[in-house]
Amino acid sequence: xxxxxxxxxxxxxxxxxxILTIGSIAVALFLFGLLVTIETALNAGVDVAGVxxxxxxxxxxxxxxxxxxxxxxxxxIDHVSEATFASWFGGTYQEPKNFxxxxxxxxxxxxxxxxxxxxxxxQWQAFLADREGAVVGRETADRFEWEIGDRIPLQAPIWxxxxxxxxxxxxxxxxxxxxxxxxxxxxxxxxxxxxWGKGMVGWYTVKVNDPDxxxxxxxxxxxxxxxxxxxxxxxxxxxxxxxxxxxxxxxxMLILSIGAVVLFTLLLVTGNTMAMAVRERVPELGVLKTLxxxxxxVLSLVLAESLIIATVGGALGVxxxxxxxxxxxxxxxxxxxxxxxxxxxxxxxxxxxxxxLAAGSIPALTAMNLxxxxxxxxx
Amino acid sequence: MVSIDGKEHSDSLIRVRNxxxxxxxxxxxxxxxxxxxxxxxxxxxxxxxxxxxxxxxTLLNLLGGLDxxxxxxxxxxxxxxxxxSGRNLASWRARHVGFIFQMYNLIPxxxxxQNVELPLLLTKLSKAQRRQHVETALSLVGLPxxxxxxxxxxxxxxxxxxxxARAIVTDPTFLLCDEPTGDLDRKAAEEILDLLTELxxxxxxxxxxxxxxxxxxxxxxxxxxxxxxxxxxxxS
Numbered sequence: 067x068x069x070x071x072x073x074x075x076x077x078x079x080x081x082x083x084x085i086l087t088i089g090s091i092a093v094a095l096f097l098f099g100l101l102v103t104i105e106t107a108l109n110a111g112v113d114v115a116g117v118x119x120x121x122x123x124x125x126x127x128x129x130x131x132x133x134x135x136x137x138x139x140x141x142x143i144d145h146v147s148e149a150t151f152a153s154w155f156g157g158t159y160q161e162p163k164n165f166x167x168x169x170x171x172x173x174x175x176x177x178x179x180x181x182x183x184x185x186x187x188x189q190w191q192a193f194l195a196d197r198e199g200a201v202v203g204r205e206t207a208d209r210f211e212w213e214i215g216d217r218i219p220l221q222a223p224i225w226x227x228x229x230x231x232x233x234x235x236x237x238x239x240x241x242x243x244x245x246x247x248x249x250x251x252x253x254x255x256x257x258x259x260x261x262w263g264k265g266m267v268g269w270y271t272v273k274v275n276d277p278d279x280x281x282x283x284x285x286x287x288x289x290x291x292x293x294x295x296x297x298x299x300x301x302x303x304x305x306x307x308x309x310x311x312x313x314x315x316x317x318x319m320l321i322l323s324i325g326a327v328v329l330f331t332l333l334l335v336t337g338n339t340m341a342m343a344v345r346e347r348v349p350e351l352g353v354l355k356t357l358x359x360x361x362x363x364v365l366s367l368v369l370a371e372s373l374i375i376a377t378v379g380g381a382l383g384v385x386x387x388x389x390x391x392x393x394x395x396x397x398x399x400x401x402x403x404x405x406x407x408x409x410x411x412x413x414x415x416x417x418x419x420x421x422x423l424a425a426g427s428i429p430a431l432t433a434m435n436l437x438x439x440x441x442x443x444x445x
Numbered sequence: 446m447v448s449i450d451g452k453e454h455s456d457s458l459i460r461v462r463n464x465x466x467x468x469x470x471x472x473x474x475x476x477x478x479x480x481x482x483x484x485x486x487x488x489x490x491x492x493x494x495x496x497x498x499x500x501x502x503t504l505l506n507l508l509g510g511l512d513x514x515x516x517x518x519x520x521x522x523x524x525x526x527x528x529x530s531g532r533n534l535a536s537w538r539a540r541h542v543g544f545i546f547q548m549y550n551l552i553p554x555x556x557x558x559q560n561v562e563l564p565l566l567l568t569k570l571s572k573a574q575r576r577q578h579v580e581t582a583l584s585l586v587g588l589p590x591x592x593x594x595x596x597x598x599x600x601x602x603x604x605x606x607x608x609x610a611r612a613i614v615t616d617p618t619f620l621l622c623d624e625p626t627g628d629l630d631r632k633a634a635e636e637i638l639d640l641l642t643e644l645x646x647x648x649x650x651x652x653x654x655x656x657x658x659x660x661x662x663x664x665x666x667x668x669x670x671x672x673x674x675x676x677x678x679x680x681s
Contacts, residue, residue, distance in 0.1 A: 068566050075554040353550045356511060357564045357611075358539020360532055438511045442546075 087339040091379025094328045099387020101321045102410045118277045121306040122270040125297040131266035145279040150175035153268035157220030168249040170256035189235035199234035203246035225260045336425035344429040352441025365434035372426025380418020447667045449676045451482030459485040464517035479674035490645040490652045492662035495671035501655040509621045510534045539567045543612030547624035549604040551596040558592040561610045582610035602633030619651035
């Protein structure tokens, strides 16, 4: 601690250079924060998906429906504790850029299968009592400043016309990463109003009583409906979500590549700063050693400078990225889960500290190995 | 009593025996110091003179543990420093040697106070104790009112005073001065020499000084000349 004033004095002997280096690291870590946020958003479904839930969809394609009669048959399969269904509505609120997903759900079973969506009981009862009622996620409610009781018109390109809903409940996720952008309404309302597709649903979500049986239950379901008019394809919710994320491409690989380039650039920038700082200070380092500062102390002083630069830059960059995610979701709901977790922030800070140590190590070793008589000769 | 005959003197603070330093540059071998002997008692002020390249600074570096000899021994207050590891030598320098350079060698980003405090950072003194020591040292060199000044805000003479304060703040066993007045005008040089003389006479400091300046050498108890790698007594 007693060396801190000395370290800070050295750091700011070239203010512009130090500030620019800290800025470079901050920008790089800001970029890292955003990349990680996007990666998290793309894999959000995978991360929070339950392994005890199976998605049953039409074998031909997700957009092809399944009969509502399958629900009872699914319930009868061993180890299935509940089966619920949902259908894609595909409505537009005011204009296409105001995207958020809307589903018509089976109100009797949905809450049992998806307990992570927290809805106050009185609001849920109000939703059940209103055929035009809707449950909306906190994020979407805040985004459009909706409140309970508001009447929301949605254009329905698939089903035709304008559909009006009453906001009766606002749900919140129970943990970070839960999608709070969804909009649910009663499946009965869709069934009554839609001009076609009656008696069909989009897909089923089946809850199994033991995740160990997931594979066997999936197989049984698909066998049960084999050779029917509506054959099924069943997989765990996690696999389903991962498949969705994969459709966009190998984002993780792309992010890792960009991250690696950023890291390498950071090493060069910080390493160059520290190398220059040591080169300019060779005589002073010689004086320090003359006064009795040991080789390891000199090494630590130089490393500390590098670490401080990297840590301040890293904290600044990660902090700005966090701030950016808190201000609002810039994707307009396309990536509904847009947040930077504490773990990822710590990872960013860890990377910055690693860069500080790695970039400072060679200049620090140079300083440590300086011969006093050679250093003093450069005065 | 300063002695260069290599005979044993029981009261020597600094004892140098058969000191050799050989530099090799390319294929050339340069014997800078050859079988040098020296005994200095506590509280003595010794000046070393000689032409450039005669090995004055090399001798000072060896006495201060900044460099290692090719052969021979340097013993200070019973400690043979020529056998010490780098780590022990650094610690020994911090406790026993005060260095004063021609170019002052102050750290430009630190104030006079902080420059003088530097060697104390290596001790276990508390912040308050360090402050007390620094204030005493700066008062002793006549700069109690310049504590918050940076080196660039001081004259050459004042910078050298701060350097002297830094050298004495740990109360070292002896002071090594390498051309301490070499970069100063006559008046400032005289003031620095007055200060060194005072440190010797009033505070009992042992001082070894390399100089080109005969007037500076006159202040010492004894002047030794370096000639062909060996010491020759010039005056006392």
